[in-house]
Amino acid sequence: MSGRYPNAISGDRGIAAVLWDVDDTLFDHSGAERLAALEHLASEGLLERYGSEEEAAAHWHEVSEAYVRRYLDGALTFQDQRRERARALAGRAFTDDEADAWFGGYLGAYQHHWRAFPDAVPALDALAAGYRHGVLSNNAAFQQDQKLRALGIRDRFEVLACAEELGVAKPAAAAFHAACAALDLPPEAVAYVGDLADNDARAADAAGLTGIWLDRSGTEPGPDGPMRITSLAELPALLAEPRRFGRAA
Helix, strand or coil: CCCCCCCCCCHHHCCCEEEECCECCCECHHHHHHHHHHHHHHHCCCHHHCCCHHHHHHHHHHHHHHHHHHHHCCCCCHHHHHHHHHHHHHCCCCCHHHHHHHHHHHHHHHHHCCCECCCHHHHHHHHCCCCEEEEEECCCHHHHHHHHHHCCCHHHCCEEEEHHHHCCCCCCHHHHHHHHHHHCCCHHHEEEEECCHHHHHHHHHHCCCEEEEECCCCCCCCCCCCEEECCHHHHHHHHCCHHHHCCCC
């Protein structure tokens, strides 16, 4: 192995580290978002605008995804995307301070509902001895650090690589390569686990890592789909498969 990766393992020993997505992989972001959105809309007298709670939650998510994408594309700062979401969701021409205050009401409810998935800590425990661990996320580092600390798992990860600080976001290969470089490992020695087939697993594969799609919904994979698990409980056995990951049996 070249001097670029002094801590790299030899090719016959397979995966040395696992990079993790956070939202909807380790942390139940969708569940927390839905509960907090409904609570906040109700507290603001806005829930009655919708035909159902499902419609309200779906609209909140759709608006949020649109403005987060603009943030990831560099069109908005992290704080500005929150302000624009507040204006769009409230339907009001807020000043920045008003938007911050309105969105802060949602954030309080969102944080109240922060939970790790039940399979997250057991998987990390099972993999603790055999693998190094890091995070690669498109969210802001300060928020992901806050989540991981609240969940009691921040110390499990030696690397926290996030899009704003890296200057590049998934699915770009450069984001994955930057996280591997932070671990001082080549991409082929790293697995990436995330809840999105394209943005996470296929993008990781394309960047030279081993992409693993956490498909909690149990969606039937296509014939050319990425490596797939439906629970993190499956991950330790998957990584231990010598034929799949090039280790001697």
